[in-house]
Amino acid sequence: MSEKNGYATPNAIFATPLKRRFTDKEIDGLGRFRIQTLTASEMIDLEGKTDSEAGRLSAPARVIIAQCVDSDGNRVFSDNDIKRIMGLDSAQVLELCTACTEHRERLAEGNEEKN
Numbered sequence: 001m002s003e004k005n006g007y008a009t010p011n012a013i014f015a016t017p018l019k020r021r022f023t024d025k026e027i028d029g030l031g032r033f034r035i036q037t038l039t040a041s042e043m044i045d046l047e048g049k050t051d052s053e054a055g056r057l058s059a060p061a062r063v064i065i066a067q068c069v070d071s072d073g074n075r076v077f078s079d080n081d082i083k084r085i086m087g088l089d090s091a092q093v094l095e096l097c098t099a100c101t102e103h104r105e106r107l108a109e110g111n112e113e114k115n
Contacts, residue, residue, distance in 0.1 A: 018039065020037050021037045021103070022035065023035050023103050025099040027092050027099075029089065035067050035100050035103045036073065037104055038067065038104055043104070058082050058086060060085070060086070062079075064096055064100060065077040065082070065085070067103070068100070
């Protein structure tokens with residue numbers, strides 16, 4: 001609910017459960033991925049992991065790890081997969097990382113599945 005004047009209130013905002021947005025992306029040679037949005041806290045955590053030189057070098061893998069999930073919303077990769085992801089074809093990694101970033105940065109659209 002919002003105030004009578006239409007402005008959002010903390011009670012209204014925090015009473016609504018988190019509704020992640022999802023999209024699917026097909027990457028040639030790798031398959032189809034389900035990509036989720038991140039909470040503000042998850043985004044800050046991701047940015048913190050990419051602050052160092054090593055973190056910057058592994059940033060594409062970290063984005064993929066944070067946002068690629070299975071049909072239940074569970075991550076399909078872990079930090080243990082960083083080297084393996086970074087060992088894939090660079091064009092494939094860049095395409096998937098870009099899809100994750102674009103999905104994270106856009107507002108909900110009508111053709112995206114809502115949880």
